[in-house]
Amino acid sequence: MSGRRFRSRRWVRQHASSLSSLGGVEIGGVQLASPVMTASGTAGHANELGSYFDTSLLGAMVVKSLSAQPWAGNASPRVHPTPAGMINAVGLQGPGVHAWLKDDLPALVAAGVRVVVSVWGRSVDEYAEAARMLADAVPSQVVALEVNLSCPNLEGRRGIFAHDAELSAEVVAACSVARLPMWAKLSPNTDRVVEVAGAVREAGAAAVTLINTALGMVIDVETGEPALGNGGGGLSGAAIHPIAVRTVHDVHQAIPQLDIIGVGGVRNGVDAIELMMAGAKAVQVGTATFADPCASIRVADEMVAWMQSHGHTSWRELRARG
Ligand SMILES: Cc1cc2nc3c(=O)[nH]c(=O)nc-3n(C[C@H](O)[C@H](O)[C@H](O)COP(=O)(O)O)c2cc1C
Numbered sequence: 554m555s556g557r558r559f560r561s562r563r564w565v566r567q568h569a570s571s572l573s574s575l576g577g578v579e580i581g582g583v584q585l586a587s588p589v590m591t592a593s594g595t596a597g598h599a600n601e602l603g604s605y606f607d608t609s610l611l612g613a614m615v616v617k618s619l620s621a622q623p624w625a626g627n628a629s630p631r632v633h634p635t636p637a638g639m640i641n642a643v644g645l646q647g648p649g650v651h652a653w654l655k656d657d658l659p660a661l662v663a664a665g666v667r668v669v670v671s672v673w674g675r676s677v678d679e680y681a682e683a684a685r686m687l688a689d690a691v692p693s694q695v696v697a698l699e700v701n702l703s704c705p706n707l708e709g710r711r712g713i714f715a716h717d718a719e720l721s722a723e724v725v726a727a728c729s730v731a732r733l734p735m736w737a738k739l740s741p742n743t744d745r746v747v748e749v750a751g752a753v754r755e756a757g758a759a760a761v762t763l764i765n766t767a768l769g770m771v772i773d774v775e776t777g778e779p780a781l782g783n784g785g786g787g788l789s790g791a792a793i794h795p796i797a798v799r800t801v802h803d804v805h806q807a808i809p810q811l812d813i814i815g816v817g818g819v820r821n822g823v824d825a826i827e828l829m830m831a832g833a834k835a836v837q838v839g840t841a842t843f844a845d846p847c848a849s850i851r852v853a854d855e856m857v858a859w860m861q862s863h864g865h866t867s868w869r870e871l872r873a874r875g
Pocket of ligand 1: 840
């Protein structure tokens with residue numbers, strides 16, 4: 554494997570042993586050795602981070618959302634820094650499921666990474682097509698399907714899938730064709746998140762991933778033009794962390810039996826512990842990876858240190874406090 558590995562073998566052994574002493578997490582129908590994953594769209598489609606650290610130490614890597622067919626994404630510029638994070642309108646660029654299976658997945662499998670595959674579509678049928686292409690085509694290391702519902706529905710005028718409980722449930726039900734444990738990734742840009750979470754659970758989602766980016770915009774005052782080629786975009790990073798904590802908390806309080814993966818502005822172990830105290834059983838690290846490619850494994854290490862210094866012997870104890 555090319556590139557630098559920032560962690561020594563000794564560190565890797567110690568990290569793995571500390572993680573196993575905490576017993577792993579059972580989340581959305583899947584057993585993971587670590588509660589920390591990368592967030593979709595922030596760690597590529599393959600094992601790009603493998604040149605920085607041993608990615609098999611992660612709970613899982615969630616790959617960038619894939620559509621059934623290749624998709625070119627939005628006009629550039631696609632990303633822009635903000636005072637406490639970044640804004641993006643990448644527009645879900647991707648090679649399509651078939652090319653991903655052939656060109657990208659083998660590197661993840663060879664590196665021993667547990668993979669969560671994320672899909673998107675512009676109609677219920679497009680989601681179903683992507684899910685169908687995965688059925689029986691993935692090895693056992695692909696542990697779950699994350700259904701990214703923060704996409705516009707081009708059928709009729711029904712807006713963003715994740716803002717509509719009935720439509721979100723339709724998509725999740727259609728994606729069951731993949732025959733993988735399903736996680737539904739929801740949007741914070743609605744006051745209906747609890748309702749949507751309940752609907753996707755009824756439709757077969759074993760967990761919800763909270764949250765995707767918050768709608769935002771940056772304007773260059775010299776030109777009067779938006780900073781992103783698409784105009785608006787999705788805000789991520791530290792700025793949205795309190796939104797993620799609140800969303801996780803509200804869904805957990807309303808539906809305590811539903812597994813939650815918390816994501817949004819996690820930069821360190823304490824941010825991740827906070828999401829778990831709010832009700833998440835696992836976390837994902839996104840924007841922080843752009844500043845520090847090792848952010849996800851560092852967060853895991855800091856969480857373990859926090860657990861040990863606070864006398865906790867299992868992740869379950871931590872969640873029971875929330
Ligand atoms: C550049 C970029 C691309 C993203 N692409 C996807 C994507 O393809 N699918 C998805 O579900 N979420 C996507 N997200 C959202 C992240 O997975 C995550 O939910 C969000 O950024 C909040 O977490 P963070 O603050 O740790 O980044 C993307 C985020 C960024 C910054």
